[in-house]
Every structure is written in C-alpha cells, then in structure tokens.
Amino acid sequence: MEIRYKSVSGTRDVLPEEQPYWRFIEKKIAEITALFGYQRVDPPIFEETPLFIRGVGETTDIVEKEMYSFLDKGKTPLTLRPEFTAGVMRLYLQNGLHMLSKPVKLYSIGPVFRFERPQAGRFRQHTQFNVEALGEQDPAIDLEVMSVAWQLYAELGFSDLAFQLNSTGCPQCRPLYIERLKAYYREHLHEICEDCKRRLERNALRLLDCKVAGCQPVIAAAPVISEHLCPECDNHFSALTSYLRGLGKPYIINHKLVRGLDYYTKTVFEVWAKGIGAQNAMCGGGRYDGLIEQLGGDPTPGIGFGSGIERIILSMKEQGLTPEPLPAPRILVAHAGSAAKTAAIEVVFRLRSHGIGALMAFGERSLKSQMREANRLNAGVVIIIAEHEVEAQTLTVKNLTDGSQEEIPAADLILHFKTLGLH
C-alpha cells in the first residue's frame, strides 16, 4: 500500500480510542455551563481579517506571523480564527446581544488555527472551550468565570489545581509600570539575552517570562506590577483574591504572568497542568475591558478564557484520568447457513428497532470465528442461528460472561432482552 495523502503538519486525527475523552469533556462542559448559566454561541470558523487584526492586536505574534489568512474568490481578506474572543465580540455586537441585560454569559467550543511550529501540546489546529462574560465589572464575575474552568477540571478528575493569577493593570496604570520596567531593564542591558533586548522595545511585559538562566536574576529584582496598580485596579485585584480565599480556592500570585494579546486588562489567569510538554497552560484568560469599545461597541467590560481540549486530554492521560466509556452494542448475531443468515439479519434489525443495540456478523465464516469476533467487540451476548434454530423457530442465546446458553422462541426475542435489561 502506498500512502499518497497525509494529514497537514500540526493537525491530528482523533481516532475511536480517543473519542471517549472528547465525549466526556463535551458532556461536562454542557453540564457545567448550564449550571453556571452560560449560553452557547457558535461563531463561524472564519471572519474578515481586519476583525482579528483589531481584536487580537496588530503587533502580536498571532497577527504578525501566525494567522491562516487568504483571499476568497471575491477577493475578500479572510482568516481562520486564531482565537475565539474577537469573533464572539463581533457576534455579540452584530446580533444585538449587547441590548440584553448584563452580564451576557456565553461559551463556545470548536477549532482554532495558528501557523506555529508544532510540538508537544501545540498544534496548528486545536480545539478550544471558550467562555466570555460581558458587561459586568464586578470582580465576583472574574471569580465566576475562573470557577467554570475550575469546576470542569475538577469534574474531569484533576486534583491539586491552582490558579496562576496576576493583574496587568489598565490603560491608566500599565503604561507607567511599563516605563518603570523598561527603565530598570535599560540599567541591566549588559546582563540580559538578545531576545530580551528585542522584547524590551517590542513587548516589555514579555521580559518577565524569559526562560534564559542568565536573565533570571534580573527578573527576580524587576519592579512588580502589583505594586504599581492604580487604586481601581488594585481594589479589583484585592477583591478578587479575597473572594478566592473566601471560597478556599488555592491561587498563586505570579508577577511574571502576562498575556500575549493586547486586549487584556486587570485580571489575568492561567491553570497549569503536567503532561503537555513545555506548554504548561491548560487554560488562559483574563479581563479585556477595552476590547468591545475598540471594536466599535459601547464601552463594555468583559472577561473570559480559552482552554485547549487537546491539552486537557494530554494531561488527563499523563495523570491517568480515564473518561467514561462510550455505549456500544452488547449483542452479536452469529449464523451458519444461508437461511440462518436471512433470519439473523431480521433479528438484528428487530432488536435495533426496539432500541436494543445489536451487531451483525458479516460474511460466511465459521461459528468459531464469529465467537472470536464477539469477544473482540466486547459483546456480552451472542445470538446463534443455524439450521436447527431456523427449523424450530428458536434462537440460541449465549451469555459470554458466564458461558451459559439457552434456547428461546424466536417470537420472544424482544421480551427476552427487555427483561434482561440489556437495551
């Protein structure tokens, strides 16, 4: 066999063996969002390119070099969404959701696309669970949004979780802090790596999460943003942390936690996990109070997060967390002889029409082979039909768990299995 076509770099196939993870996570998401009162929206996978340029930020890496952008046949510049937030904000404004009473609480789930070099826990197409709460500045909603993520991971079986938490300030206080940070770094220019020299001019906040060993002492002594917040941001942050303490949710204030996207203000947070390679964030998000106005709406606060499903699954596997199994038919119908095969087909369809899952043994193979198949498929019961059963108008029902078998009238088929509770 010659493999002529293969999947595109950075994309992956989700095979049957991994499906239980996906169905389990989707089920938990549906339950938890319902519990918290979040409503699902599904924006399209592609939007006009300028939406993302404005929404994500012109100078971010995502916009500068990671977007899947193209012209359609009408020459309209389009882009496969690199994240959810911009599209959800567009959806919110265009459909008049901003006229609803606040907060408007929304979630989405689906693929996003970024042209990056793939590595462990990072793909060019990955799936995000995305939550947004719009129109509310109360720090209690920061807590609520974070708790959606928290509860999801907890119900999937994760333990010992802690939020990484920080505030990135607002347009009032952040620029002052950035100036302080830059001034500090200029005094230490000779001690930092080349990348940091570049960051100093392009994206100063990123200086704080450089991983080069030589830069660590400089980072450790750098000015800390939490000491440079304006009174409003400071109050917001301390209220949030007091709520977290009140609930007994562990959190770690991480002065080095910054977001790569321009729109974040005040609260930023991540949840870290093991088993996803050098990537540690299973979830990342924060507050973006200026974004909606920037996209043409009225000034509206907002907060949200994105969580990568593939990373959740990687981490579940790493930690040995198993999903619920998917339902599968427990009955296989085996047969020997052409009259028996016709009867077998009828039995399979009769079972299914009564909501009882059943599998047909295809082809004309030995009973032994069909029994092996039943075992492989994890069937609990095999119905055997051969010449004798056809003549006697009966069915042989074998229980694979204990090996017992009995012969029942063919007419009693449905009654028999309803009584067994196998449907």
Place this chain on the structure above:
RNA sequence: GUGGGUGUAGCUCAGUUGGAUAGAGCACCAGGUUGUGGCCCUGGUGGCCGCGGGUUCAAGUCCCGUCACUCACCCCA
C-alpha cells in the same frame, strides 16, 4: 525563523565492528474434528529498511544531500 533527536511491517521496536532469502511482540486472518469465544499451540497475510546520490566486491548499517516526523526556543490553549 533557530537548534537537537528520529525515520525498518498497521502499531511498538530489534537488527552486533558493513556480509547471505530483513526479524520480534502486538494487531489481523485461518486451523487445532461433528454448530461455540477469552488462555494456549500451529500456520499465514503484511516491509522500494523515508527519498536521491556517493564509497565498497557487498549498504538497513558508512558519507553527503533532501524530505518528513518529533522535541525545544520564539510565542501560545
């Protein structure tokens, strides 16, 4: 864009300092007496050894190139 690692059966991998028809386990198929699974036994299907070039009497093995995958940096979920 930069660096490291790896390319042998559907999957996980052996393959000794270059040497004969390229192997194992798993998976798949068949058989192990009349119409019956799991365990076990036997047999079978399945590989341009990533691709191209070079060195050599001889290349899966050595050299060069190339592509792919992978991990890490950058950045991010």
